[in-house]
Structure formats: C-alpha cells, structure tokens
Amino acid sequence: xxxxxxxxxDVVIRRLPVYLRYLHQLQEYEVETVSSQxxxxxxxxxxxxxxxxxxxxxxxxxxxMGYKVAELAEQISEILGLNKEIPIVLxxxxxxxxxxxxxxxxxESATKIIGIFDGHxxxxxxxxxxxxxxxxxxxxxxxxxxxxxxxxxATPPAAAQSVCDALVAAGIKAxxxxxxxxxxxxxxxxxxNADVTSELQAxxxxxxx
Amino acid sequence: xxxxxxxxxDVVIRRLPVYLRYLHQLQEYEVETVSSQxxxxxxxxxxxxxxxxxxxxxxxxxxxMGYKVAELAEQISEILGLNKEIPIVLxxxxxxxxxxxxxxxxxESATKIIGIFDGHxxxxxxxxxxxxxxxxxxxxxxxxxxxxxxxxxATPPAAAQSVCDALVAAGIKAxxxxxxxxxxxxxxxxxxNADVTSELQAxxxxxxx
DNA sequence: TAGATTGTTAATCGATTAACAATC
DNA sequence: TAGATTGTTAATCGATTAACAATC
Numbered sequence: 001x002x003x004x005x006x007x008x009x010d011v012v013i014r015r016l017p018v019y020l021r022y023l024h025q026l027q028e029y030e031v032e033t034v035s036s037q038x039x040x041x042x043x044x045x046x047x048x049x050x051x052x053x054x055x056x057x058x059x060x061x062x063x064x065m066g067y068k069v070a071e072l073a074e075q076i077s078e079i080l081g082l083n084k085e086i087p088i089v090l091x092x093x094x095x096x097x098x099x100x101x102x103x104x105x106x107x108e109s110a111t112k113i114i115g116i117f118d119g120h121x122x123x124x125x126x127x128x129x130x131x132x133x134x135x136x137x138x139x140x141x142x143x144x145x146x147x148x149x150x151x152x153x154a155t156p157p158a159a160a161q162s163v164c165d166a167l168v169a170a171g172i173k174a175x176x177x178x179x180x181x182x183x184x185x186x187x188x189x190x191x192x193n194a195d196v197t198s199e200l201q202a203x204x205x206x207x208x209x
Numbered sequence: 210x211x212x213x214x215x216x217x218x219d220v221v222i223r224r225l226p227v228y229l230r231y232l233h234q235l236q237e238y239e240v241e242t243v244s245s246q247x248x249x250x251x252x253x254x255x256x257x258x259x260x261x262x263x264x265x266x267x268x269x270x271x272x273x274m275g276y277k278v279a280e281l282a283e284q285i286s287e288i289l290g291l292n293k294e295i296p297i298v299l300x301x302x303x304x305x306x307x308x309x310x311x312x313x314x315x316x317e318s319a320t321k322i323i324g325i326f327d328g329h330x331x332x333x334x335x336x337x338x339x340x341x342x343x344x345x346x347x348x349x350x351x352x353x354x355x356x357x358x359x360x361x362x363a364t365p366p367a368a369a370q371s372v373c374d375a376l377v378a379a380g381i382k383a384x385x386x387x388x389x390x391x392x393x394x395x396x397x398x399x400x401x402n403a404d405v406t407s408e409l410q411a412x413x414x415x416x417x418x
Numbered sequence: 419t420a421g422a423t424t425g426t427t428a429a430t431c432g433a434t435t436a437a438c439a440a441t442c
Numbered sequence: 443t444a445g446a447t448t449g450t451t452a453a454t455c456g457a458t459t460a461a462c463a464a465t466c
Binding site: 010013014016017018020021022025042043044079080081082086088095096098099100102103109110111149150152173174175176180181182190192194196197198199200201202203204205206207208 | 219222223225226227229230231234251252253288289290291295297304305307308309311312318319320358359361382383384385389390391399401403405406407408409410411412413414415416417
C-alpha cells in the first residue's frame with residue numbers, strides 16, 4: 001500500500017508485540033509457516049482482524065499458504081523499530097525499579113535499560129546488575145548524550161510529575177509509567193500507564209458481579 | 210436504573226479506578242464537589258463519557274451542581290467491591306514478585322497480598338515483609354481456606370501456564386499476569402496482562418514514525 | 419428565579435467481523 | 443488443477459461525543 005497515508009490505531013500497535021512473541025514461539029518449534037486461522041485459534045483473536053492488522057503495514061502473506069514465520073517476525077520487529085537496540089532510562093530505583101533493572105538483563109529484547117537514576121542521595125552509586133544509580137542532575141545530559149527516547153518512571157507518586165517534566169524537557173518521546181497517578185505530558189510524548197493498583201482494582205470488579 | 214440489565218464494557222470498568230484515585234486526590238485538597246466538566250479537564254476525558262460511565266451504575270450526580278466527591282468515591286469503591294479487603298495470592302517470588310510484595314504494604318488499597326508462593330525449594334520460607342514464601346503444594350488449600358479470588362502471577366514464563374491451571378482449579382476468578390506469555394484460562398476467569406516487555410515494545414513504535 | 423450541570427437520547431466515529439474475489 | 447488462504451470491501455457492532463430536556 002505504497003504512499004497511502006493512514007492513522008494506525010493504538011490497539012493495533014499493542015497487538016503487534018503479541019504477534020511477535022507468538023511467532024518467536026513458533027520459531028522455537030521450527031514451524032515455518034502459519035495461517036491467520038491458526039494464529040486466531042492460538043491467540044483468541046479473529047483471523048480477519050489479524051490479517052487486517054498485518055495488511056496495514058504490507059502484504060506479508062502468501063495466498064493459499066499463510067505467513068512465513070521468520071519473515072513475518074522480522075517484519076513486525078521492523079515495524080516496531082526493534083531491529084536496533086532501544087536504549088531506556090529508568091528513574092526511581094525503589095523495589096519495583098530495582099526489579100525491572102534486574103529483569104532487564106534476562107530478557108532478550110531490543111529494549112534495554114542503559115541508565116538508572118534516583119533522586120534520593122542514599123541511593124546514588126548503588127549497583128544494580130551492571131548499572132550504577134546516577135543522580136537526577138545527570139539525567140538530561142545522559143538522555144541527550146545517549147539519544148535516549150524511552151523512559152520508565154518508577155518513582156513514588158509525589159515525585160512523578162516533576163520527573164516526567166524533566167524527561168520531557170530532556171527529549172524523551174515515550175514513558176512507561178508505574179507511578180499511581182495521571183501524568184500530564186505534551187501530546188507528542190506517549191505515556192503508557194502500568195499501575196498495579198489500578199489493574200488490581202479493575203480486576204476486583206469481576207470477583208463479584 | 211433499577212432492574213435494567215446491561216453488559217458493562219471492560220473499558221468502563223478500567224476507568225473507574227482512575228476516577229477513584231482522582232476523587233481521593235480531591236479529598237486531600239478538601240474539595241467537596243466536582244463537575245464532569247472539571248473531571249474531564251483534569252483527566253483528559255470527555256465529560257459526556259464520564260457522566261455516561263457513572264450513570265450506568267446509578268444517579269450519583271446532582272443537576273446544576275455536580276458530584277459530591279466523598280459520596281462518589283464511596284459509590285465507586287462499592288461498585289468495584291473495594292469496601293472490604295480483597296485478599297490476593299502472589300505466585301512467583303522472583304525480583305518482580307518480591308517487589309510487588311513490598312510495594313503492597315505501603316499502598317492503602319483494599320487489595321492486599323496475604324499469601325506468597327514459589328515453586329523453587331530454595332525460596333520456601335524466605336521472609337518478605339510479614340509474609341513467608343510457601344511451597345506450591347499449599348496453594349490450593351490456602352486459596353480455598355482464605356477464599357482468595359484474585360491472584361498475581363509473576364513466575365518465569367515456563368511455569369506460568371501450569372501455575373495458571375492450578376490457580377483456576379483452586380477457584381481463583383481473576384489473574385494479573387506479569388509473565389510474558391498468553392495464558393489459556395476458561396472464560397469465567399478474567400486475565401489481565403501486565404507484561405513489561407510488550408508494553409515497551411508497543412511504546413517503541415512511537416519513537417520513530 | 420437564572421445559571422449550571424446532570425442523565426440520556428441521537429449522531430458520530432471507529433473498530434471488529436463476515437464474506438469473497440484474487441491467487442498461490 | 444483444486445484447495446487453501448490472503449487482502450480487502452462491506453456489514454456489523456460497539457464506544458464516544460454532541461446536544462438538550464429535566465431539574466437542582
């Protein structure tokens with residue numbers, strides 16, 4: 001669909017990592033091709049939806065045959081921009097932050113935490129894996145020097161908005177926010193909320209009803 | 210709207226905790242009433258949507274005046290079932306699990322982790338806050354004895370599906386899944402995915418484009 | 419009362435799904 | 443070729459938003 005401009009819904013973008021992980025799994029079992037029908041069964045999705053999602057980005061399938069697993073995985077990686085390493089800064093090295101930090105090392109994903117920051121003096125210099133906690137004062141320079149565009153925010157809620165502002169000012173384009181509050185950020189900065197308490201509260205609804 | 214039966218979209222349920230937190234914030238500032246207009250501005254939502262969401266559950270507002278903050282917070286808590294403590298079991302006490310465990314104590318929310326479990330022998334008996342890691346063998350009995358309906362799954366992906374099966378068999382009704390894989394669960398069990406890698410990969414898309 | 423704001427209906431918008439011609 | 447499965451159009455479904463009568 002060359003040249004055709006079109007807004008891609010966020011809900012589609014959020015399914016791409018799901019497809020990608022599934023394809024990687026198939027690769028482990030040395031499956032070479034897969035149909036949208038089969039994907040639909042395994043992922044609990046409508047096959048037409050899967051085909052539609054994929055066809056937004058190109059004609060990746062082969063009629064009568066399905067999709068080549070390795071090729072499709074490659075294409076989705078490319079769409080998401082995962083072919084090169086994506087550097088991340090993490091701000092707030094508390095319980096959760098430290099866990100994410102260690103978690104980071106075992107994952108083989110393009111996204112990689114390369115700098116960790118905390119506002120609390122006692123934390124500065126602490127070692128987490130191969131990373132040392134840096135003071136907030138170094139944030140802007142670090143982000144700009146390493147061309148970091150993605151940040152994880154895991155501070156206490158009281159500090160979150162000012163950290164967010166600092167990240168935005170430093171040129172960050174997207175934030176994964178674990179702090180339990182609604183961040184105010186300009187429209188060109190994408191914020192994704194991953195607050196555990198809210199998730200649990202929403203699930204609580206389904207326990208009665 | 211007494212007696213009127215209607216399916217409530219998940220997207221509405223997921224907004225309720227957002228409203229609730231906002232109302233709690235207003236309470237801290239001793240704001241007594243709030244209009245959907247004001248809420249819309251502060252939460253970046255359409256006021257009509259907020260009114261519609263709330264009116265599904267009852268007539269909580271006062272025409273010409275707005276909503277009483279304390280009363281609305283109470284109502285939403287009730288809708289979500291947060292008026293009584295909601296016991297949670299956490300399975301998988303790795304980095305993330307342990308962090309969630311400690312995190313748990315500082316939050317003042319109705320949802321509370323009361324039992325933590327791990328399949329790895331070396332972890333059994335470890336203390337995390339006031340909780341001691343229990344062996345998987347005790348899971349079913351614990352869940353049933355304490356009438357636990359909500360679980361957090363934070364095991365490595367290889368163990369996740371069998372843990373999920375065990376949780377379902379024990380009578381769990383909802384699972385917050387941090388493991389990076391798609392869990393297969395029966396329709397009466399609600400699964401919410403909170404996989405960090407997928408979140409980051411989706412955000413990666415917005416860094417170029 | 420006059421002004422403000424709700425709850426709700428109707429209009430709009432957007433996403434999902436069914437259906438099928440194209441074609442491997 | 444016959445069977446299978448894509449990419450895409452059209453139909454459906456559902457969620458968001460605008461508009462406004464009801465009313466505090």
